[in-house]
Amino acid sequence: MLRASVYVTLRPGILDPQGETIRASLQRLGHAEVEAVRVGKYLELDLRTEDRNAAEQSVTRMCDALLANPVIEDYAIEIMDGESTCSLE
């Protein structure tokens, strides 16, 4: 079992109104040091395979077909062992 982490971000130059709204809200909450906020998606996929290369190619196809909009979004993929606990905990 492998786990893929996928980070989907807006391409440079694409307007991010959600990020701008969050920045304004943070400033109203007193966080004047926040200069910019960009919002993206973070996905974790559990994959029934042990082949890292095949997994990476497969997740790349998933990103191009469904997970990201290549016109306005970039993505990055990380493949790790699924047995390890989630890196976010």
Place this chain on the structure above:
Amino acid sequence: MLRASVYVTLRPGILDPQGETIRASLQRLGHAEVEAVRVGKYLELDLRTEDRNAAEQSVTRMCDALLANPVIEDYAIEIMDGESTCSLE
């Protein structure tokens, strides 16, 4: 200038209908190896400060107040130099 990366994920046990929909769509696209998908948010914040400890405490307060819903979401914070190019490119 520092950059903070914030990963917001649903807590274990919280239903993720968006992730389940994506998993079903990926299976229809032929990716039968996908066992589970979880969807979270990924935020990048540019901070006008050079103090990493202060930045981390400040971003923790932002997460508790606005960026995450602590009832159903976990978050993780990474602080890095803002001058470096985006780690996702």
